[in-house]
Amino acid sequence: MVQLSRIVFRKYGNFIDNLRLYVRGGSGGMGLQRLGGKGGDGGDVWVVATKKMTLKMIKDKYPLKHFVAGVGANSSVRALKGEKGNSREILAPVGVSVTFDDGKIIGHLNAEGDRVMVAKGGRGGSMSSGFEPSRSQATQIRLDLKLIADFGLVGFPNAGKSSLLTAMSNATPEIASYAFTTLRPHIGKLIYKDHKHISVADLPGLIEGAYLNKGMGHKFLKHVERTKQLLFVVDVCGFQLATKTPFRSAFETIQLLTRELELYKEELVLKPALLVVNKMDLPGAEDKLMELKEQLQNPEDFSDMLSDDMLPKNFITFSQVVPVSASTGSGIDHLKSCVRESLDEDAEKAAEATHEERLQTLRHQAQ
CATH class of the missing domain: 2.70.210.12 (GTP1/OBG domain)
Incomplete structure (x- = not known):
């Protein structure tokens, strides 16, 4: 741990x-x-x-x-x-x-x-x-x-991103039980015992149509560009912005988030990403989590759940799916471990790529 x-x-x-x-x-x-x-x-x-x-x-x-x-x-x-x-x-x-x-x-x-x-x-x-x-x-x-952070929290309003940042880093962003609490970026910095620093940015919540600059729109999306990796945060029970807007399941929410990112700039969805499934303390959460994992294993089989304007060009493959409860602290330590592991793996891949490039240059010079 x-x-x-x-x-x-x-x-x-x-x-x-x-x-x-x-x-x-x-x-x-x-x-x-x-x-x-x-x-x-x-x-x-x-x-x-x-x-x-x-x-x-x-x-x-x-x-x-x-x-x-x-x-x-x-x-x-x-x-x-x-x-x-x-x-x-x-x-x-x-x-x-x-x-x-x-x-x-x-x-x-x-x-x-x-x-x-x-x-x-x-x-x-x-x-x-x-x-x-x-x-x-x-x-x-x-x-x-454009903020520079190791991870950017990506999620619709009220997904619990601010609560999650608090649970992960003892940060104190404004938290309330209504949407759009986060109107400016917050950064929590995790400092590990070996002095490794990992910064996590809690960014203003997206809404559908953000790529068209609705809501915080481009103010949010441009900050996502400057994070190394993404932490998708979804409510295991789904999301509804207002009484007059449609309810979205956790699976639909993930695909909507993906589509908003790729419509703004397609390369954003190529970033390494982890999925945090929040609010696991709610009734029926375990059954909903099992259903979500099944949908994520073969998302194409469930694409008929999505209307054309919700369907992303490419489904994101998450390196890990981490269930947590930001309010009770359940799963938070495991999430911190996953965050560290993901960054370390990315750094190793980058080092290997650089080493291979150097070898290729030396071989070319020797010919």
């Missing part, structure tokens, strides 16, 4: 997951025509990743959201080659994607210290330009935070 030595939890207050900024490189300096001097280049604007910054901190510190680099020095008799203008660094949180306004990706900040240039400074004036400096780049960019 896996035991935890200590547990860390972080809650995002006043959560901001995207920010629009104006950036402009510094202007170049004038060249000195009579002596053939070259003006200094303008400074560049960079976005640099740090774990000490959030998007909200950027917004609060720089309310105008304008970032301009330094101007290059003019060429002079004392300095024929003007100095380059100072570059401007925008410190941004790890896990940010940097894009232009049209969505074109400039780069990703996946680790501390990663850097992306977003606006280049103008060239200093020289003989080739008639000693006139060139214009610097100016544009609008977006910083789009």
Whole structure:
């Protein structure tokens, strides 16, 4: 049994997951025509990743959201080659994607210290330009935070994801007996005795049509992109959002979740996934679990239960199906073990693939 030595939890207050900024490189300096001097280049604007910054901190510190680099020095008799203008660094949180306004990706900040240039400074004036400096780049960019976590909890509202995170990590997200309690991401961090860290993100609950940006829609789905693996969480007794919406069995719920993910971005369903069947303390839960396991073994045989708009292109194969009760704690220790085991297996496969690639390169070089 896996035991935890200590547990860390972080809650995002006043959560901001995207920010629009104006950036402009510094202007170049004038060249000195009579002596053939070259003006200094303008400074560049960079976005640099740090774990000490959030998007909200950027917004609060720089309310105008304008970032301009330094101007290059003019060429002079004392300095024929003007100095380059100072570059401007925008410190941004790890896990940010940097894009232009049209969505074109400039780069990703996946680790501390990663850097992306977003606006280049103008060239200093020289003989080739008639000693006139060139214009610097100016544009609008977006910083789009997609959470980085080892696991993302995926489930419809009221599936018990927040309760599960609490049971797994002693975290304290808001929990209530009504849907849509989680309106911002929470991250629970499990720290094992061998100092292994595993982060689990409890994300805002999906609703049907999330891929069309209904409900929390894309705010949820984009965070799923930045998790290594998925933890599907379903109520063993099924799910009904409201009295006027249809009831979905646990099997139907899983297929609906799968379809929402693949309609947004098909590669999301290729991530390794575990299934957590919650609320096993409810009456009749064991019989419903046996029925669900039978359906998952041969999902094609039960596809007639699903309407065309519920049927995913591909059924997800879960590495493990783990029954739990978040409210009583039953099955939680086993789930922690499964989570650790799944990540370790994934890491081993990645290491083997890297080793094989190196061998292939060495064989190719030897030929």
